[in-house]
Amino acid sequence: MRRRHLIAGLALASSLTALSALAAEQGKPTPTTKEILAKSAPAEWRRPDPQNLLVMQLPTGRVVIELAQDFTPLHAANIRTLVRQHYFDGLAIIRVQDNFVTQWGDPNDDENGDKDKIRSLGKASKTLTPEFSRAIAAKQPWTPLPDGDVYAPEVGFSGGFPVGRDPASGQEWVAHCYGTVGVARDVAPDSGSGSSLYAVIGQARKLDHNLAVAGRVLEGMPLLSGLPRGPEPMGFYADPARRTRIESVRLAADMPAPERPAIEVLRTDSASFAALIDASRHGHNAFYPEPVGKVGLCSLSVPVRDAKPVH
């Protein structure tokens, strides 16, 4: 029993909307995340553009990534070019560094690799203009968080992504939260092409606005985060047998419609997402004698659900 009760308290389930705050303070049960989402309107959910949806097939299952087209369009375009060449097929997860990142790409494009076997990028660019941040998109809906942040002057959500902003510089960027996918690069800022990508599995905010963010994992994070950590320095696998093989990466737009991921993402400018933020901040329930009353940018996860079949 103890564990189930711990769970009840630990889940986002400990929640209330602004409207129910008074009820909570009066000791009444508060709605859970599940309840908030159950009451959400269909229009509060969006189907990601299949041009922005990558499907990476691993032996263990499927990882679905939404490209951050509006933040890093040059990188999104180059990744699409690579994917359409089937560049990633047969490559591997080459690195899992504990509390940091899981990285994939060409194992030969490494100091231990066979340089003669490095896969060609084909029609894709080998270098790209850095897109580490962009001018604040004033016309995009912005859902600010009220509790501050260590790394950025302002934080919130824009277009489904966790974002940091600096009004002084006029720039914004997708933050390196859990599930953020970034573009590996060499020392030169323009050396990232998207041929090697990483997903954040731990503390990585120090990378913010120093690398280009490719997107965010919508489905399958446990397939990337639950891997054995690489035994070599920085989590590399020197032994090829330890690497996880990438069977294929496809753009959803290029897949037959029935095979495309049928998933929906809660709009971050929706009332239901605002209710979830409020729930995470106040989260009164019997399990928490002293709720923290705050929420950090990377402690909020944008909900994803199976789409209802369209007939």
Place this chain on the structure above:
Amino acid sequence: MRRRHLIAGLALASSLTALSALAAEQGKPTPTTKEILAKSAPAEWRRPDPQNLLVMQLPTGRVVIELAQDFTPLHAANIRTLVRQHYFDGLAIIRVQDNFVTQWGDPNDDENGDKDKIRSLGKASKTLTPEFSRAIAAKQPWTPLPDGDVYAPEVGFSGGFPVGRDPASGQEWVAHCYGTVGVARDVAPDSGSGSSLYAVIGQARKLDHNLAVAGRVLEGMPLLSGLPRGPEPMGFYADPARRTRIESVRLAADMPAPERPAIEVLRTDSASFAALIDASRHGHNAFYPEPVGKVGLCSLSVPVRDAKPVH
């Protein structure tokens, strides 16, 4: 090459001490974490008290946990009592919830378990006075962090642990950072005994000062974080075959001296730790065109090393 360069930039290695900040701003290479630690004095390191050191043997290796004796003495004492009864031997890791916690204990002490087979706590207490926070220990060395925090009014390090403080309430607590070990409990605040523990593998700051912290993992985190996530709700494993068996948990003080973990922890009130904080904050090197200049409490890890043999 790309990956090795990415690494160079990503590691704590991108570092400088306060003394070298000027050099860094002048574009000179800055010392790495490895270099800072190589110059550290022997007196800056401590050997954890073997009365506070748990050694959990898994089939995959050893996890070493330092109990937070000064923060949660009643819980530390009860856990010692359990360990000395070999309470944990043969129990299991029962839950791995992605981006949250890995939890271990008695699989039968769950709603799917066989209640008739629940292991007795023996001489240990089934309930404990909550130790979710303590009065700020004004006489303990305090190493504050200067960049703020979302969840606590003040943060820093005390006695080797990441700590949040609230001057208004006069309380402090060990923060739920990566590697923090907490005491699972039922809804009743006094229902945690230490018979089920969890290690933080993701975002869990909302638990701060709502659960008792047992300690911190000094060695073996990848053995807890790199496990397959449980397929049941909240990361439980319903199938016993998926659980990782705990071979034994021992107190280092009860082990023959040669078998005790020979590890040292960098003192968090040392000059070298201050230099590491500074390095993490400023981290100028060629990889970062625009370093963030900040560091969060949970982005700093207190270094642990093999102790030199004593002859």
